[in-house]
Amino acid sequence: MPLKRILSGMRPSGKLHLGNYAGALENWLRLQNEYENYFFVADWHVLTTDVQAAFEMKDNTREMVIDWLSAGINPENPIFIQSQIKEHAELHLIFSMLITTARLERNPTLKEQVRDLNSENISYGHLGYPVLQAADILMYKADVVPVGEDQVPHVEITREIARKFNITYGPIFAEPEAKLTKFPRLPGLDGRKMGKSNNNFILMSDGEQEIYKKVSQAITDPQKVRRNDKGHPDICNVYWYHRKFNPEEEPQIRQDCMSGQLGCVDCKKNCAKKLTDFFAPHREKRAYYENHRHEVEEILTTGIDKARRVARQTMSQVHQVMKMG
């Protein structure tokens, strides 16, 4: 039986941090042997919230793809850039006629953003980004889309658009399933969500010195001032890094922190060492790709060609059932 097809995408943000790894990339690595994979750089999606980002997109795309490859994403899978497959734009346009603005305004993720950004600042493209997502997914006839809980409503919109298209023009799209994945939220060094804009991140590619410097600045339990003070690991960011990247020692660290036998200085040193070791193979592979950038370009060219072939097939079916032209 052929493998089910899965489509995974990420907005290009340059070099990836530990939050990106724990929140998505690690899951991609797990799934890549169970499915037929398509990996794409969602560069048009970035413009929905930041039009100026266009100027950095090319470099950010390469840096991110190098991190994918260095982490172990198999380049035999198509790895492609959304904006290089113009068919996404055409399908997005057609789909945008099959959904009402009222339906998009009910999207809970958008509602949250409207609260944060104020509706005056929400662009037409931003309102419609789940429609662009539907075009991304249905273009490749993905059976499965890995998503966190907040993205489930978007897959529902994709399913609705597929149904509407099939009823209106002809049944060519299957409805994809959301593969709900619990993405562990890794806090940043200051406890907020780890991110570039919060300047509280550790990169997967950071070297030993950088990791030590960053971990030593991480906020821990503010009540644990002296080494012998009893700590509360659950409110300590360093503890969450131990949980994720040092699971063997984590129970002992928890116990020793709570009993006051472990001081934060030693605990941080240990954490930095574990992070340095964990990502050592990644840094090594990354150094290779940084010195062989032409290979990255070849991987992208091959991936774009493969994806384009599939996209053209889909669009030819779309044109056929729509009988336009």
Ligand code: SF4
């Ligand atoms: S001992 Fe470790 S886990 Fe406990 S508060 Fe300090 S850094 Fe955090």
